[in-house]
Amino acid sequence: MGRISMAYIHEGEWPPGSVDIHIVKKSLRKAVFVAILLLPFACIFLSFKEISATLILWRMLLSGQFAILLLLLWNPVHKESVIIMPAFGVQLETHYASGRIIRRFIPAGEILKPVLLECVTPVTCYWSLSLLVRGKEELVLVFKELHPPMKMLLPVWKALCASMENKESPVT
Numbered sequence: 001m002g003r004i005s006m007a008y009i010h011e012g013e014w015p016p017g018s019v020d021i022h023i024v025k026k027s028l029r030k031a032v033f034v035a036i037l038l039l040p041f042a043c044i045f046l047s048f049k050e051i052s053a054t055l056i057l058w059r060m061l062l063s064g065q066f067a068i069l070l071l072l073l074w075n076p077v078h079k080e081s082v083i084i085m086p087a088f089g090v091q092l093e094t095h096y097a098s099g100r101i102i103r104r105f106i107p108a109g110e111i112l113k114p115v116l117l118e119c120v121t122p123v124t125c126y127w128s129l130s131l132l133v134r135g136k137e138e139l140v141l142v143f144k145e146l147h148p149p150m151k152m153l154l155p156v157w158k159a160l161c162a163s164m165e166n167k168e169s170p171v172t
Contacts, residue, residue, distance in 0.1 A: 020086075020163070022156040024148045025079040077145035082156055086163040090131070092142060110134045114142075114160035116153060129153045131160075 076097045083091040089107040096102075112132040117139075119128050126147040130139035142156065 020084040020159050021081060022084070022159065023079055023081040024143060024146050024152055026077070026146055080143045080146050082142055082160075084159055084163045090160070090163075092140075094144060104140075106131060106133060106140065108163070111160075111164060113164065114157050115139065116150075116157050119147075127153055129157055129160075 077094060078097045079095045081093045081095070083093070085091070085108075087108065089105060089109075090111065092104045092106070094102045110133050112134055115130045115132055117128050117130055119126050127150045128147065129142040131142060133140050143153075
């Protein structure tokens with residue numbers, strides 16, 4: 001099974017100490033391409049009757065659209081981003097394929113520490129980035145839906161650690 005490819009974008013902090021943006025995007029190009037090619041042909045070959053060319057084309061068109069719809073509904077998150085504002089806090093954004101955006105803001109004074117965790121399930125193993133927040137019993141996941149690899153999480157974790165070291169209100 002092919003993996004959905006991800007891209008990491010870092011819109012650097014300039015001047016130093018200003019807003020630092022980290023974005024993880026997923027690309028559906030490969031998955032959509034495979035679905036468009038394979039699903040219509042599967043529908044055609046599973047049909048045991050002799051059918052006209054027009055009916056074959058309509059089946060291909062409808063099954064391709066159905067496959068794209070399933071892919072969008074299966075995992076609708078298009079990208080997740082972290083905006084680090086050292087003096088104010090961290091804004092976490094989740095962008096859905098439908099256009100909906102959910103934003104969560106965590107003030108700098110409430111963030112105790114960013115934490116990298118290894119998550120193990122019966123099927124897979126992946127890394128996640130979480131925030132230890134004052135007053136919350138559970139860790140706050142930075143990337144809730146997408147599971148970027150460690151090489152993408154490490155620069156975000158370092159930037160979060162650096163912003164926590166530079167914040168003005170000390171953690172007690």
